[in-house]
Amino acid sequence: MRAWVVWSAGLLAYIVAVLDRTTLGVSGLEAAERFNAPPAVLSTFVVLQVIVYALAQVPAGLLLDRVGSRIMIATGGSLMATGQLALAFTESLPAAVAARAILGLGDAFTFISVLRLVPLWFSEPRIPLVSQLTGICGQLGQVLSALPFLSLLAGSGWRTAYVSVTALGVISVVLALALVKNTPSGKSAPSAAMGVKATLSSVKTVWLRPGTRLGFFTHMGTQFSVTVFALMWGVPYLLVAQGISRASAGILLSISTAAAIASGIVIGIFTGRHPHRRSRVVLGIVVSNALIWAVVLALPGPAPMWLLVLLIVVISVGGPGSMVGFDFARTFNPAKILGTAQGIVNMGGFIASLLVMQAMGMIMNAAGGYTFESFRMAWTVQYVIWILAGAAILITRAKARRTIGDIDESKYLLEFFDEPRDERRLAG
Numbered sequence: 001m002r003a004w005v006v007w008s009a010g011l012l013a014y015i016v017a018v019l020d021r022t023t024l025g026v027s028g029l030e031a032a033e034r035f036n037a038p039p040a041v042l043s044t045f046v047v048l049q050v051i052v053y054a055l056a057q058v059p060a061g062l063l064l065d066r067v068g069s070r071i072m073i074a075t076g077g078s079l080m081a082t083g084q085l086a087l088a089f090t091e092s093l094p095a096a097v098a099a100r101a102i103l104g105l106g107d108a109f110t111f112i113s114v115l116r117l118v119p120l121w122f123s124e125p126r127i128p129l130v131s132q133l134t135g136i137c138g139q140l141g142q143v144l145s146a147l148p149f150l151s152l153l154a155g156s157g158w159r160t161a162y163v164s165v166t167a168l169g170v171i172s173v174v175l176a177l178a179l180v181k182n183t184p185s186g187k188s189a190p191s192a193a194m195g196v197k198a199t200l201s202s203v204k205t206v207w208l209r210p211g212t213r214l215g216f217f218t219h220m221g222t223q224f225s226v227t228v229f230a231l232m233w234g235v236p237y238l239l240v241a242q243g244i245s246r247a248s249a250g251i252l253l254s255i256s257t258a259a260a261i262a263s264g265i266v267i268g269i270f271t272g273r274h275p276h277r278r279s280r281v282v283l284g285i286v287v288s289n290a291l292i293w294a295v296v297l298a299l300p301g302p303a304p305m306w307l308l309v310l311l312i313v314v315i316s317v318g319g320p321g322s323m324v325g326f327d328f329a330r331t332f333n334p335a336k337i338l339g340t341a342q343g344i345v346n347m348g349g350f351i352a353s354l355l356v357m358q359a360m361g362m363i364m365n366a367a368g369g370y371t372f373e374s375f376r377m378a379w380t381v382q383y384v385i386w387i388l389a390g391a392a393i394l395i396t397r398a399k400a401r402r403t404i405g406d407i408d409e410s411k412y413l414l415e416f417f418d419e420p421r422d423e424r425r426l427a428g
Contacts, residue, residue: 002184003121007130009179010114011137013073016165016172017110018141019149020080020103021049023165025231026145026253027153029239034158035093038365045097046232047361050354052104054347058203060108061343064116065336068182072113074173079106081169088162111138112342115326119338120183125272128327132268135323136261142230146253150246206341210399211332214279215325215345217396221286221389223322223349224356225293225382226315230256232357233378241375242302252312259313264320271324275331278324279397283390285321288314290386297376322349332400352385 024031024046032042064072083103090096118130152161206212228234230253238249271278292314296303303311325348329341360378367374 006121006180007114007117007134009175010069010073010117011134013077013172013176014110014114014134014138015141015144016077016169017080017107018138019144019165020084020141020169021107022142022145022230023084023149023162024049024100025233026150026235026250027158027161028232028236030153030158031096034091035096037093038369041093042361044358044361045093045100047354047358048097049100049104049107050231050350050357052101053108054350054354056105056108057112057343057347057350058340059343061112061340062203063109064113064339064343069113069117070176070180070182072109073176073180076106076109076113077169077173077176079103079109081166081173082106084162084169085166088159088166112339112346114138115342116339117180117182119330127330128272129265129268131326131330132264132320132323136264136320139257139260139319143254143257146250146257150250154246202337203340203344206333206337207344209332209341210396210402211328212341212344214393214396214400215328215332215341216348217389217392218279218282218325218328218348219322219345220348220352221386221393222282222289222318222325224318224352224385225289226256226260226318227349227353228356228360228382229312229315231353233360233375236370237375237379238308240370241372242308244305244308248305252308255309256312256316259316260319263317264323267317267320267324271327275327278327279393282321282324282393285317286386286390286393289318290383293379293382297379301372325349328400348389352389356381356385 028042031037031045035042035045037045060072080103083099083101083106086099086102087096090099115131115134118134119127122130149161149165152164229237234253235246235249238244238252239246244252267281271281292311296307296311299307325345326342329345330338333341359381363378363381364370364374367377
């Protein structure tokens with residue numbers, strides 16, 4: 001029971017982080033009006049947040065390995081609340097951009113810190129499922145942004161909506177400080193201080209493990225499409241290009257969360273029982289995402305509602321699919337540097353997301369703004385990432401299998417894992 005209490009307090013912080021992350025996505029048109037920002041500027045507004053998030057992943061992972069989850073979660077929550085409060089009151093574009101950058105930094109501290117609690121508090125058979133539950137339940141934050149936040153925005157205005165989100169962030173920080181413990185003993189394992197050269201060498205060592213790179217490209221190929229949709233261009237696309245109402249757009253985002261939760265449970269159970277099939281699950285998700293977008297973008301006009309629902313459901317599976325990348329990191333790296341490995345993996349999808357978001361904004365700006373044709377043209381840039389990530393997954397999977405074959409199995413297992421297991425199967 002204690003493990004679930006600790007995990008739940010961390011999970012609340014992650015739910016608030018997802019809420020904070022997606023508020024600008026559902027208020028994109030209001031933000032464009034409030035800050036007088038055209039599509040290219042508005043996309044840069046969000047891309048900076050994601051750049052900060054992505055670039056902070058490795059430093060955040062190194063800090064996590066040193067100070068533990070409790071301090072990192074509380075610090076991240078405090079930064080995000082500060083950013084949202086500033087955004088609530090400013091009408092200056094530069095100040096708003098700075099506020100989102102602060103939010104991105106706090107967001108970077110949160111998820112990997114919550115995820116690191118899982119292998120420290122739960123038994124080995126439960127880890128894949130609880131890890132999936134962490135990712136998918138965190139997406140309840142998207143429901144909060146799509147329904148109550150959007151309702152506050154429409155009914156009470158920008159300032160009230162963003163101040164309310166700030167208050168929820170403060171509550172999550174207080175609960176994290178009160179309830180989260182780094183380990184069942186309450187203390188993290190001591191970590192020796194490292195200089196800059198040693199730190200860079202450690203990061204390089206983690207990256208050179210094929211299993212880490214497999215996790216990185218897994219995260220990249222599965223996560224970015226639904227992230228771009230939820231974080232930036234989904235609601236404007238549904239309202240302008242597809243011509244649906246704001247209420248219907250909110251419902252579709254809620255369907256996205258429900259689909260992520262349902263598929264995440266299935267993926268968690270399946271990958272826990274069949275670790276040798278993990279990469280096949282990932283590749284299936286990448287291919288299905290590319291196919292459903294091809295069908296929608298091939299239409300000469302707005303898609304029927306049933307097809308939009310199907311699009312949302314299919315791309316939403318990418319969220320829990322990306323969690324498999326963290327499982328690769330966990331099974332190919334020692335626990336003492338797991339935070340660093342998870343930080344590297346978490347960069348994959350967000351680097352892809354920021355590139356796609358910025359490219360879409362530039363394409364739409366050049367194509368005349370928010371129109372059906374400009375959106376259709378912009379969404380095609382996703383295929384560059386899918387091709388790159390798919391090829392990289394196949395290459396790194398093969399390298400991971402060869403690496404395992406070249407290492408003395410008993411020594412490898414004693415050094416890296418809690419109990420013996422067939423690592424040729426874990427290579428995916």
